[in-house]
Amino acid sequence: EAAVTQSPRNKVAVTGGKVTLSCNQTNNHNNMYWYRQDTGHGLRLIHYSYGAGSTEKGDIPDGYKASRPSQENFSLILELATPSQTSVYFCASGGTANTEVFFGKGTRLTVV
Amino acid sequence: AQKVIQVWSTTSRQEGEKLTLDCSYKTSQVLYHLFWYKHLLSGEMVLLIRQMPSTIAIERSGRYSVVFQKSRKSISLVISTLQPDDSGKYFCALWELGTGYQNFYFGKGTSLTVIP
Secondary structure (H helix, E strand, O other), X not given: OOOEEEEOOEEEEOOOOOEEEEXXXXXXXXXXXXXXXXXXXXXXXXXXXXXXXXOEEOOOOOOOEEEOOOOOEOEEEEOOOOHHHOEEEEEEXXXXXXXXXXXXXXXXXXXX | OOOEEOOOEEEEEXXXXXXXXXXXEXXXXXXXXXXXXEEOOOOOEEEEEXXXXXXXXXXXXXXXXXXXXXXXXXXXXXXXXXXXXXXXXXXXXXXEEEOOEEXXXXXXXXXXXXXX
């Protein structure tokens, strides 16, 4: 069964600290995505990747970096976390045709 | 520019009613798909309906169906006979394949509460 696993599921970070959100998929999908979901904004694309070694900027990349070291893993990195980055983050993976995209269960990040 | 126009809203309905959630989209690509997702309280994003514009078939899945008007670039989700478990957030999404890129775009979502 297709699976996308995010870790951690919940995280409290301090302002100015570094945060890494991890995502692992067992779908052998080329495409992976990081979104944040905020009430009133829906899901907004932060970074995405077409395969190992590739990262692309999405619609709201400022303050975030991404890393795709392998087909299975895609990380989202906040080098200097800020309270405005408090949100729920979703990772997703999709095949080349993207006839379906599978989501992780989300990571709730609170920056204090 | 917004690709998926689904205005953020909250709504409540009585159990047993029928609900239509509206969504429109913008794309100039030939290859694209449309989706409706539900965000559960557990955190899961569940795919409800996938509509491929290249087919004339209108997708249905249980109590979920869509009203798809390709010429108007509109796809509405219809939920018949609402149940309390239908409470949650619903998102419309567009996937398009462009020259050298492909991406997913989401609407702002609708939060639904079904009253028993």
